[in-house]
Amino acid sequence: MTAPIHIAVIDDDEPVLDSLRLYFARQSIEASCFASAKDFLAAIARGDRFDCVVSDVRMPGMSGLDLVHRLKSEGLAAPVVLITGHGDVDMAVAAIKVGAFDFIEKPFDEARLLASIRDAIENKRQPANDGTELEKLRSRLNSLSARQRQVMDLAVAGLSNKEIGSRLKISPKTVENHRAWVMERIGARNIADLVRIAMQIQGKP
Amino acid sequence: MAFPRVFDVNKLIVGGVYLAAYAVLDWISFIGPYAHLGITPWNPGTGFSFALVLLFGQRMIPFLLVSPLVADFLNQQFTMPWTIEVLSAALLGGGYSIALAILLRPNFRFDPTLTSMRDLILLMAVAVVGAAVVASGYVGLTVAGHQLPMEDFWAATLHYWVGDVIGITVVAPFALFALTRRRMLPLTMETALQFVAIGLALALVFGLAQERQFQLFYVLFLPIVWLAVRTGLEGVSVGILVTQLGLILGIQLSPAGTFDVTAFQALMLVLAATGLVAGALVTERRRTEAQLRLQQESLSRLSRLGSMGELAAAVAHELNQPLMAAGTYTRLVDDAMTSGNTDVRVVAETAKKAVAQVERAAEVVRHLRALVRLDRSSRAPYRFERIVQEMIELCQPDLDRAHVTVQTTLAAGLPQVMVDLLQIEQVLINLVRNAIEAIGESGSPHGSVLIDAKPVDADFIEVRVVDSGPGFPPQFLESAFLPLSSHKAEGLGIGLALCRSIVEAHGGQLWLDDSSHGAAIRFTLPIAKTDER
Numbered sequence: 001m002t003a004p005i006h007i008a009v010i011d012d013d014e015p016v017l018d019s020l021r022l023y024f025a026r027q028s029i030e031a032s033c034f035a036s037a038k039d040f041l042a043a044i045a046r047g048d049r050f051d052c053v054v055s056d057v058r059m060p061g062m063s064g065l066d067l068v069h070r071l072k073s074e075g076l077a078a079p080v081v082l083i084t085g086h087g088d089v090d091m092a093v094a095a096i097k098v099g100a101f102d103f104i105e106k107p108f109d110e111a112r113l114l115a116s117i118r119d120a121i122e123n124k125r126q127p128a129n130d131g132t133e134l135e136k137l138r139s140r141l142n143s144l145s146a147r148q149r150q151v152m153d154l155a156v157a158g159l160s161n162k163e164i165g166s167r168l169k170i171s172p173k174t175v176e177n178h179r180a181w182v183m184e185r186i187g188a189r190n191i192a193d194l195v196r197i198a199m200q201i202q203g204k205p
Numbered sequence: 206m207a208f209p210r211v212f213d214v215n216k217l218i219v220g221g222v223y224l225a226a227y228a229v230l231d232w233i234s235f236i237g238p239y240a241h242l243g244i245t246p247w248n249p250g251t252g253f254s255f256a257l258v259l260l261f262g263q264r265m266i267p268f269l270l271v272s273p274l275v276a277d278f279l280n281q282q283f284t285m286p287w288t289i290e291v292l293s294a295a296l297l298g299g300g301y302s303i304a305l306a307i308l309l310r311p312n313f314r315f316d317p318t319l320t321s322m323r324d325l326i327l328l329m330a331v332a333v334v335g336a337a338v339v340a341s342g343y344v345g346l347t348v349a350g351h352q353l354p355m356e357d358f359w360a361a362t363l364h365y366w367v368g369d370v371i372g373i374t375v376v377a378p379f380a381l382f383a384l385t386r387r388r389m390l391p392l393t394m395e396t397a398l399q400f401v402a403i404g405l406a407l408a409l410v411f412g413l414a415q416e417r418q419f420q421l422f423y424v425l426f427l428p429i430v431w432l433a434v435r436t437g438l439e440g441v442s443v444g445i446l447v448t449q450l451g452l453i454l455g456i457q458l459s460p461a462g463t464f465d466v467t468a469f470q471a472l473m474l475v476l477a478a479t480g481l482v483a484g485a486l487v488t489e490r491r492r493t494e495a496q497l498r499l500q501q502e503s504l505s506r507l508s509r510l511g512s513m514g515e516l517a518a519a520v521a522h523e524l525n526q527p528l529m530a531a532g533t534y535t536r537l538v539d540d541a542m543t544s545g546n547t548d549v550r551v552v553a554e555t556a557k558k559a560v561a562q563v564e565r566a567a568e569v570v571r572h573l574r575a576l577v578r579l580d581r582s583s584r585a586p587y588r589f590e591r592i593v594q595e596m597i598e599l600c601q602p603d604l605d606r607a608h609v610t611v612q613t614t615l616a617a618g619l620p621q622v623m624v625d626l627l628q629i630e631q632v633l634i635n636l637v638r639n640a641i642e643a644i645g646e647s648g649s650p651h652g653s654v655l656i657d658a659k660p661v662d663a664d665f666i667e668v669r670v671v672d673s674g675p676g677f678p679p680q681f682l683e684s685a686f687l688p689l690s691s692h693k694a695e696g697l698g699i700g701l702a703l704c705r706s707i708v709e710a711h712g713g714q715l716w717l718d719d720s721s722h723g724a725a726i727r728f729t730l731p732i733a734k735t736d737e738r
Contacts, residue, residue: 013526015562019533022555026537058522085522107529110536169606171645 010055037062079120090158151178231276246466252376259317270298289350304335332373340365389439402428407451433483441484527565534559586621586733596633608651616659623733643674665729
């Protein structure tokens with residue numbers, strides 16, 4: 001079907017790690033599991049290489065965010081998909097900004113994680129370096145209303161619908177509507193996508 | 206156009222009281238008149254007129270027009286032809302009415318209760334200019350009516366002006382404070398000493414007056430500045446009034462002709478203005494300090510709330526881990542069963558793992574109580590009234606935004622409760638925020654939360670929190686305390702479970718009530734025993 005995939009899964013929670021190991025085994029994906037970022041880096045130091053790294057954000061010792069920083073500074077190209085818990089979205093957005101590929105909120109469906117891993121490996125959503133593509137995105141962005149733009153900026157900053165609502169003095173439901181519209185216009189599948197696109201348009205790395 | 210007014214009382218009653226007081230003040234202050242005219246060294250009635258309009262609104266202006274006539278009639282001081290009397294009354298009342306109407310214009314943003322230095326300065330400026338216009342007009346009228354020779358115009362105008370300005374400066378602030386402040390002076394030994402000092406200074410001024418005329422007047426500044434520095438604007442306004450009354454009394458008791466009364470009043474004017482400005486400065490500084498303190502307190506409270514938020518996030522994390530693993534295991538079982546490609550032993554193994562994770566989640570819930578760090582040392586006796594008050598202050602911005610009001614019915618003589626202040630505050634905040642959200646989601650433009658508390662027995666008080674929202678959904682009443690069955694994305698379930706854990710950790714209980722109107726929650730808190738205090 002496709003070329004064999006070898007991924008690394010990092011989570012400090014043993015049952016979570018075990019369930020993912022079983023899942024990936026069933027999907028015929030070779031998954032090396034690590035209980036901490038330190039163990040994972042030790043494997044890297046031994047010369048192990050992975051097509052994709054799946055990591056929890058909140059871990060004792062080195063966090064997922066630290067790990068993204070570290071991989072980047074060591075020039076390792078493997079894309080990172082982060083798993084985040086409730087209330088860690090701002091941390092995840094920060095991780096996207098420093099180069100993580102995607103983040104998925106817990107609890108999630110494994111199929112969603114797998115899709116993200118495949119996207120990451122195929123590098124589907126490589127930044128649209130193409131000038132015309134970027135131009136198209138810009139004009140779509142300009143077609144947003146001022147309010148939609150505000151909602152987008154706050155969402156990209158990592159705020160929840162509730163926080164955005166109280167900041168803009170509108171109900172979380174209205175925020176959700178604006179947000180859905182923004183995603184639709186921009187062509188973002190999720191918040192991680194939105195953060196990446198917003199960064200491209202603003203010309204940041 | 207709606208004019209600002211501080212009080213809304215029956216106009217005729219207020220007007221009647223005002224006219225009577227004006228006549229009395231006019232009678233008391235009718236000393237040392239200039240020539241045979243009604244130009245006296247101080248006109249307290251004018252200050253009273255200012256206070257009347259500033260506090261009761263511009264609808265009181267008609268009374269200003271008749272008060273000079275009524276007073277002159279009652280005190281039998283009609284010394285001029287009636288045409289001039291009527292005209293001068295109209296000029297007096299009309300002139301000050303216009304001055305006050307200008308002062309109350311919305312663009313001046315004048316606060317009649319004199320809460321800032323700016324308000325005080327505005328009032329004094331209007332007094333100085335208004336009195337100048339009225340004084341020259343009044344004296345001009347008497348000159349035109351041949352009641353006064355032309356060469357006296359300037360001297361008479363000056364007398365009149367000083368008399369009115371001092372009347373306003375001494376009486377208006379005092380009257381404004383007396384009617385709008387709960388307390389003007391602290392009842393302490395120091396206050397008593399301050400007034401004794403005023404008395405001594407007055408005695409000195411008049412006792413040695415024969416030799417030294419005005420030289421000793423400056424002694425009067427000492428007690429006034431003392432009062433200003435220690436009690437602020439409200440206190441000093443009392444001191445100024447007392448000093449003025451003392452001066453007038455002293456002048457009355459001295460042999461006629463000892464003093465140039467108007468010169469004395471000019472000095473008094475300087476004293477009053479100095480005292481008021483110093484008092485206003487002190488009051489403003491104190492207010493700034495109080496605001497600073499309040500902000501610091503709310504900052505530290507916010508950080509306390511932040512740590513409770515972190516606790517909730519930790520609980521969510523604790524629950525998410527087993528939930529996620531259980532989900533994955535279960536889907537694996539499902540997948541294996543449906544695909545038919547199964548090793549029964551592996552499937553059974555996976556299902557067992559899923560069950561273990563569900564049990565782990567249940568364990569988290571059971572031990573939620575342990576997560577609410579139970580440090581008994583932070584428990585102390587508190588007045589429940591205070592806890593409620595603090596909670597309302599903390600929630601005020603949210604309440605205002607959602608147009609929700611909090612009503613409290615706390616039983617009289619509620620005993621103190623033995624609690625961890627932070628945790629119980631957090632329980633109330635949680636309940637009130639849930640209520641605000643429920644009311645907001647029901648689409649109602651405003652709502653209310655009722656908190657009542659009463660003792661149930663010797664050991665516990667019972668608190669009830671009822672909101673005007675749509676109430677709990679029926680299925681929620683049964684499952685509210687399984688955090689897994691959160692009603693909303695924000696996790697009402699976790700919040701309520703935390704509330705219950707905190708209450709139970711205190712030895713109390715928490716119930717959801719099936720209320721016919723809105724959600725109702727009851728909980729008990731332990732009463733502080735005397736030996737624990």
